[in-house]
Amino acid sequence: MHELGVVHRTIERADRTAVEALSQFGVATVHEAMGRLGLMRPYLRPVYEGAKLCGTAVTVLLQPGDNWMLHVAAEQVQEGDVVIAGCTTESEDGFFGELLAASLRARGAKGLVIDGGCRDVDELRRMDFPVFSRAINAKGTVKATLGSVNVPVVVANALVNPGDVIVADTDGIVVVPAAKAATVAEAAAKREAGEESKRERFKAGELGLDMYGMRGHLAELGLTYVD
Template identity: 75%
Template sequence: MQELGVVHRSINRAADVDVKTLSEFGVSTIHEAMGRLGLMRPYIRPVFPGAKLCGTAVTVLLQPGDNWMMHVAAEQIQPGDVLVAACTTESDDGFFGDLLATSLQSRGAAGLVIDGGCRDIATLQEMNFPVFSRAINSKGTVKATLGSVNIPVVCANALVTPGDVVVADVDGVVVVPADRAAEVAEAARKREDNEESKRQRFAAGELGLDIYSMRGPLADAGLRYVD
C-alpha cells in the first residue's frame, strides 16, 4: 500500500556528472544500454514537438482529478529536477498547466512527466517547458485529497524512485535507477560509438545480413532463396 500524506524532503539524487552524460543520448540508446529496461508505456508523449528532458526525479503521487500535491511537490524541486507524477488510479484530467509550469520553471525544473493530463499547451511551448503526458485535456481538477511527495511510484508501468534519472524525447521516456546511472552512461557511450561504426558501414552499402553475420543462422533455420 502506498503511504499517503507524507513529503520526504531528503532524497539521494544521481550524480550530476552522470545526469549530464546521460543527457547526451536518446531514450532508445539508454533503454538498450540498460538491458532493455526502464521504459514507460508508449502512451506517454511529448505535448509539443521537440520537447525533451533529462534530470533527477522528484516524485508525486496524485489522487484522480486532484492536483493539490503538485503544489506541494513544487516546493521540493531543485535545479535540474524532473517532476514525475503518478496517480493512485487512472485519470487523464488536466492536472497541470501554465501556472504550475511557471512555478516549476522558476525553481529550475527540467520538465514534467505525468501519467495524467495537462493543458495550456501553446503556452507551455512558448515557455519551452517540456511536458510528457498521457493526455491533453482541458478538464480542471480540485484540491481536496492528500497524496505524497518523494516516495517510490509506478508511473506508466515504470518504477521511479526519487533521485533516479529520467530521460524523455520523441521516442518515449526511460528511467535509470540512481545507483546505475554511471554504469548505464558508460554503456550508452559504448553503444553509441558502436552504432556510429555500423551506420557508416550501412551508408557504404553493406547489408545487415553481413554486418550481423545473419546468413549462416538463416540458412540453419531453413531459409531458401528461389530464383
C-alpha cells in the first residue's frame, strides 16, 4: 500500500563525501561496481543531450495528472538533493517544467528524475537543469489530490528510499542505497582503474579474445574457424 498524505521532514541522506566520490563515475561503472543492481528501466531518458546528475534523493509519490506534491517537495529540498518522483499509476502528463525547475534550483536541487512527463524542454536545456523522464508532453496537470514526500517509492521498477544516491547520465539511472554509497564508490574507483589498463591494451591492438582468455572456452564449446 502507498503511504499517502505524508511529508517526512527528517531523512538520513547518504554521506556527502561518498556522494561526491560517486559523482566522478558514469552510471554503467556504478551499476557494475554494485553487482549489476539498482538500474531504473531504460524508458526514462534525459530530456536534453548531455544531461547528467548525482545527488541524494528527495522522493515524491504523485497522483496521475497532478503535480501538487512536487510543489510540496520543493520545501524539503536541500543543497545537493535530486527530486525522484514516482506515480501511483502510469501517467505521461507534463508534471514538470521551467517554473518548477527554477524553484528547485533555488533550493539547491541537482535535477529531477520522474516516471512521468516533462515539458519546457528548451528552457530546461538553457537553464542546464537535468531532467530524466518517461515522456516529453505539453499536457498540463492539476493540483487536487494528495500524494506523499520522502516515502519509499518505486520509480521505473527501482525502489528508492529517501536519502539514497541517484546517478544519471546518457546511459541510464542507477540507485545506490545510502548505506552502501561509500563501499560502491570505492568499488567503482577500482573498476575504473582496471578499465584504464584494458583501454590502453585495446588501443595497442590486443584482442579481448586473448586479454580475457576466451579462446579455450570457445574451443570447448565447439567454435570452429573455417578458412
